[in-house]
Amino acid sequence: MPLTKLEADKAKPRTDGKPLKLSDSLGLSLWVMPNGAKYWRLKYRWQGKEKSLALGVFPDSSLKMAREKRDEARRILANGTDPGERRKADKLAIVLAQKNSSEAIAKEWHKVKAAEWAPRHAQAVLKTLQTYLFPTLGKRPISEITAMELLTVFRGVEGAGKLDTAKRLRERCNAIFRLAVISGRAQFNPAADLVGVMMTPISKPRPSLRQEELPRFFEAINSTEGMTYQTRLLFRVLMTCFTRIGETVRAEWSHIDLDNALWTIPPENRKLKHKLKASANPHLVPLPDQIVQTFRELESFRLADNPYVFPSFRHPKRHMSEATPLKALERLGYAGRNKENGHVVTHGFRATASTILNETGFNPDAVERQLAHTEQNAVRAAYNRAQYLEERRSMLQCWADYLERVSNGDTAPPLPAAR
Incomplete structure (x- = not known):
């Protein structure tokens, strides 16, 4: 007779330590183990051999569910397939799908590239993938993802106004799918076809000071009481040497x-790709007289156990925060939520210096070398290794003299002619 739920509930283990087997029908039985656990089993024959298939644990798998699983296994058997082997194949497919998911391959790609990146950048790249790609497509087999599905993700990022993020996300997906194709886990790269349909971010120049705005800016710095002396000296170094x-x-x-x-x-300390830092040369900055004097003034604040020229006074072992001058600019009305006097960022000092020096007639190569910009022309990069050190020394002294005059109240006098 078929098994009842009451019989299944009341079934107790045998006293001899062997499983108690309670038959239902069509090969289904409930095995009550010595420890009291109850398992559903299906007995069937395949190619003349008797086999057994596990169908779940009672009571999580009820009698009704066990019978449904039994009937499904018997249908598979009737179609000429071993249900046990079908289950193994299904489990393998799930494992392979997990290994070949877009998230798994993205993390594989990230692990390789992270070895070449600075840790901070590697973390930022992974966070982008975790935020925008993994929630919707992370569990999907990468071979099944279509260009339309990727475009939907990218459009969502663009819709939030993050055009540059969307562009970078497409570039990273392109690299991830390229790895999948090369390793045989995908047939094509849908991200490659989307380069022409993405919205193009509009590059905006960094907010900077125009030449005619310099006197007012220096007046604001010199007259404010909301800035430490060390921060004032930091501005002097940034504006004169136009370093990052x-x-x-x-x-x-x-x-x-x-x-x-x-x-x-x-x-x-330079702004270089992490993998290039080991073989790169140092950047040499000639110091005009005013900056030599600035560093001598900073020596009076030198901390015994702190190696930095601009130490943090909150953290005695660390350097000043990169955000310090930005906060000072905000208090002056030039940044953040307070732009009543204009808009400036620290990187903009480099643009101000470059613009004025180039317009005045200084050697553009010397200006670019002082900015520590990478030569984009591969041939020039290979053969033009000149430091322009003495030319830059003369140029920076002219620039320092000019800034000093502006700071002292002159009405933006012209820079001396290039030498």
Whole structure:
């Protein structure tokens, strides 16, 4: 007779330690194990051999569910397939789908590329994928993802106004799918076809000061009481040497040679791809007289156990935060939520210097070398390795003299002619 739910509920283990087998019908039975666990089993024959198929655990799998699974297994058997082997194949397909999901392959690609990137950048790339790609397409087999599905993801990012993020996400998906194709886990790369349909971000120049705005800016810096003296000196270095904020606040006293008026910025402090830092050269910055004097003033604030020229006074072992000058600019009315006097960012000082020096007639190559820009022309990059050190020294001294006059109240006098 078929098994009843009451019989299944009341079934107790045998006292001899062997499984108790309660038959239902059509090969289905309930096995009550010595520890009290109850398992559904289906007995069937395949190619003359008796086999058994597990159909779940009672009571999580009820009697009704067990019978439905039994009937499905018998249909598979009637169609000429071993249900046990079908189950193994289905499990393998699930495992392969997980291994070949877009998330799995994206993480595989990220692991390889992260070895070449700075840790901070690697984390940012992974966060982008976790935020925009994985929630909707992460579990899908990468071979099944279509261009339309990817475009839907990208359009969502664009719709949020994050055009540059969408562009970078497409580039990363392109690399991920390329890995899938090369490794035989996908037949085509849908991201490659989307390059022409993405919205193009409009590049905006960094907010910077025009030449006629310099006197007012210096007046604001010189008259404010809401800025520490060290921050004031930091602005002087940034504007005169037009170095990047990151490499400036990371400057150590061991990098500064005041006797020879030279600042050596090591590769690890430069804005370079992580994989290039090990083989890159340091960036040499000749120091005009005013900046030599600035560093001598900063020496009076030097902390015994802190190697940095611009130390953090909240964290005695660390350097000043890159955000410090931005906060100071906001208080002056030039940044953040307070732009009543204009809009400036620290990177904009580089644009101001470059614009004025180029318009005045200084050697553009010397200006670019001072900016530590990478030569885009491969041939020039290979053969034009000149540091322009002495030319840059003369140029920076002219620039420092000019800024000093503006700071002292002159009405934007013209820069001396290029030498």
